[in-house]
Amino acid sequence: MGRLKVIKSGPLATIQDFGRFGHRRYGIPQSGAMDTRMMKLANEMVGNPDHFPVVEFALMGLRLEVLESMALSAVGASLKLNGLPADMSVIIAKQGDVVEISAPEQVYAYVGVAGKIEAQAHFGSVSTYLMAGFGGISGRSLKSGDELVSEGASLTIRNVENSERKIESPVIIHVIKGPEWDILQDDIQEKSFEVHPSSNRMGIRLKGNKLSSNYREIATSAVITGTIQLPSDGQPIVLMNDCQTTGGYPRIGKVVDEDLGRLAQVRAGDNIQFKLISN
Template identity: 55%
Template sequence: MGKLKVIQTGPMTTVQDFGRFGYRRYGIPQSGAMDKEWMITANQMVGNPDHFPVVEFAISGIKIEALEDTSIAILGAQVKLNDKELSESYAKLSQGDLIEIAPPAHVYAYIAIGGKLHTKEDFGSYSTYIRAGFGGINGREIGKGDLLKTSGRTGKRQDISPPEKSLENLVGINIMKGPEWDLLKELPSLITFKVDSSSDRMSVRLTGAKLDCDYHEIASSAVIPGIIQLPPDGQPIVLMNDCQTTGGYPRIGKVLKEDMGKLAQLKPGKEIKLVLENS
């Protein structure tokens, strides 16, 4: 168990777990950690089950004070403990310790605390979905003065290395054909796209040469995270964890599940190729 007090943080700092499933028919998005691989690894480092909620943050760093002894793992950002830079992602904290975490090295970074976070559960998940006020800290972003409290015993800590993220100039994202794939007049794999700065937890927007399609709109149809929509401007939109449950743009493809975290961690301006599975 443990208790941490948030001294300073910025926007897009939320509690996330694997997300909520089985409620899309009611218009409720999935939400959940954008990079589940790092979420799982952080939990394992402090001896938590893989599915325990963690703190996900982007854009800015975080400053936290330990109010109780506990353990902590931070993936995706540099950390200072009492003004001394940590050489590893795991640390044991004593009451009064001050943790300063830099902005994420990629897009998202994660904090796991030993024990289970005391947060709000809605529809089977602790994940924060701000638009509806679900989960997390009263359904909102974590802010200055919030307390992050955990309870319960932790399991055996796993001494593992964080999974590395691609530093390549051109990143391949594997996709499968979507329901409206045959409406395309050219293959997406022939084009290099860039990640747009407007990307967020709802979608990753791609810019580059325009894709041409026979129809620019379809009857409103079900969508899920990973679906690639093609709006009239020809610039693909990849739906992410907080996406809506229906949409009216052609669904030309879907990013494979195992590449969703990789895509989420690509900074604006990063070049990608959409690689068709088994092509």
């Protein structure tokens, strides 16, 4: 068993796994890690299976006290052990150590903890869904005084190579056509869009170039993670992990699953451009 105590945390530090599937007909969103590639790396470094829960955080870093020794990793942020920078992204932390993890280098970063973090499961997942207040620890963000307990913790680490994603400007995001694609009057591939600061786990709001269309409202219809909605103002919204399960805006496209993590990591103010691939 391993145990960590949260000394300091930010408002968006939550426990996440791959998320919930098969429950959208009941209005239950997917949730789960925004960048599953980073989640897998965080788990691999401490010898966990890919699907084990991790701590996802944004905006601010974390400070943790080690109550029982364990292996610990950070992907997308840097580590300090007792005030000194760690040589690697994965460490063995001993009882009494203080681990500091920097703010994310992009938007989201992940802490992997050896063993399986104990958390509240709902609908087959422990992912925290803040809007409804379930999963993780009482459905909320981590706060000072929380303890993270992991079963089966080991003191084995793997120095896994973290191949950095190529940073483009604009970031190219691949999409397929959606049910209402035919309303578009512009070529979506010829415009770039800026990520709006209001973007969050529910959706990535885009601004700047407007898309001209033969806009029409549609009957409330099913949406999924990656659906590109087009409101009447012509500014697209890409639905993300905590999105609603139905919506009334035209669904002009869908971001391919492989690019969702890349999209989640685009900072506010940076640009993306869509590239259409065949359905």
